[in-house]
Amino acid sequence: MKNMLNIITIIICLWLSWGRADGAQKRESGELSFHRIQASSLFPSLPAPCVLPPRVSNTKSSLHVVNRHGPCSSLSSKKATISPDHDEILRLDQARVKSIHSKLSKKLTARDRLSQSQSTVLPATDGITLGYGNYIVTVGIGTPKHDLSLVFDTGSDLTWTQCEPCGRNGTCYPQKEPIFNPSSSSSFSNVSCSSPFCDSLASQGRVKNCLAPNCDYGVGYGDRSFTIGFLATEKFTLANSDVFDNVIFGCGVNNKGFIGIAGLLGLGRGKVSFPSQTAMTYNNIFSYCLPSSPEYTGHLTFGSAGLSNSVKYTPISAVPYSASFYGLDIVGISVDDKQLEIPSTTGAVIDSGTVITRLPPMAYAALRTAFKEKMSNYKTTLGRSILDTCYDFTGQETMNIPKVSFSFKGGTVVELDSIGVLYVFNKSTVCLAFAGNNNDDDVTIFGNVQQKTMQVVYDGPGGRVGFAPNGCM
Structure with a gap:
């Protein structure tokens, strides 16, 4: 019996060690489920x-x-x-x-x-x-x-x-x-x-x-x-x-x-x-x-000059009553690698002129709930304007912001940059940069805050829109 207990103890220790090693390996490889950002990057000094x-x-x-x-x-x-x-x-x-x-x-x-x-x-x-x-x-x-x-x-x-x-x-x-x-x-x-x-x-x-x-x-x-x-x-x-x-x-x-x-x-x-x-x-x-x-x-x-080799494409979908907009099909949203419970396919338009992404009410509620769970260690503050999920980062030197990813039709998964998750008023008011539509049948809009730092590609002959990270470099 004593030998059996020793074996079980060794197995548990090895399992815990492997778990710690796996976590350390993920941290070393950058496979964290959150963005660790410096306060100085959110609040630059002026003039710049x-x-x-x-x-x-x-x-x-x-x-x-x-x-x-x-x-x-x-x-x-x-x-x-x-x-x-x-x-x-x-x-x-x-x-x-x-x-x-x-x-x-x-x-x-x-x-x-x-x-x-x-x-x-x-x-x-x-x-x-x-x-x-x-x-x-x-x-x-x-x-x-x-x-x-x-x-x-x-x-x-x-x-x-x-x-x-x-x-x-x-x-x-x-x-x-x-x-x-x-x-x-x-x-x-x-x-x-x-x-x-x-x-x-x-x-x-x-x-x-x-x-x-x-x-x-x-x-x-x-x-x-x-x-x-x-x-x-x-x-x-x-x-x-x-x-x-x-x-x-x-x-x-x-x-x-x-x-x-x-x-x-x-x-x-x-x-x-x-x-x-x-x-x-x-x-x-x-x-x-x-x-x-x-x-x-x-x-x-x-033109096609300078397109990144890492661009991932999704088909352009038809937009009712408009021949101008570029339509996209959103098939999933995840927060901190957790897939949200949202409608299986959400028709959307990608728009350079809209600032804040608008989501169907149920999808936004799921995103907000998941985001709040991961941000429970930070001080909340009152919402402002159309944004209702805000935090006070006064005195914070670094913040861990959960990663948010969008899955589009065709298997394309786009992870937003950390700056594409937040809308910054000032140090005491930093908000989740999404809002819910008033009605279920209002079109979803993928706005420009979420597009920041990505190379966004519009391929007319190919009938597709693409995304690649680090597009401004």
């Missing part, structure tokens, strides 16, 4: 210098992607000495989400959509609200080129900018750079009403007016901002090397409701989007990386 990545200088078809509040932004007059108004960011984000849900809602009848698209007044709820528009790129327009800061948007097709002179009954909002003047460009030309691109406006729910020889347009957004003008063709220059003649864009002469930016670069799936118009050169492929914080820059790269 602008940090440029090597990718943009090495790839001619790349543009710098900058946060409009950061030190690299031409729109930031005091170079990141002023913190962004987070409540305003999230208010505008909610307005964008509301307009996306309205546009893609099953509750809108075909008659409603037809009346919106044929309206002679602006379709006030048909366009997608621009929202906060965190990320901008600089594009050269005209001959000689006029550098303009444009928000890039994967949920919109039409590229547009403000144009002089502003209409007799219209206005142009204040922008940082001088407003583009077509009369000063030798490559500018109007688009006629007989152009097929003019006809395509009506099919995309945009106002079309052909009372004059030119093709007028109007795009109304859900927050009552709008741009009205005419279609034109112009020379577009990317990074001083890739030049495209006869790019169709909107020349807005009556615009309202936007702040600072010169306009928008449409990266949607429609025929008039910039990737579609440059497909002969770039094969309708583009990628981007959104920087981890305002003092860093990311990139927007057209």
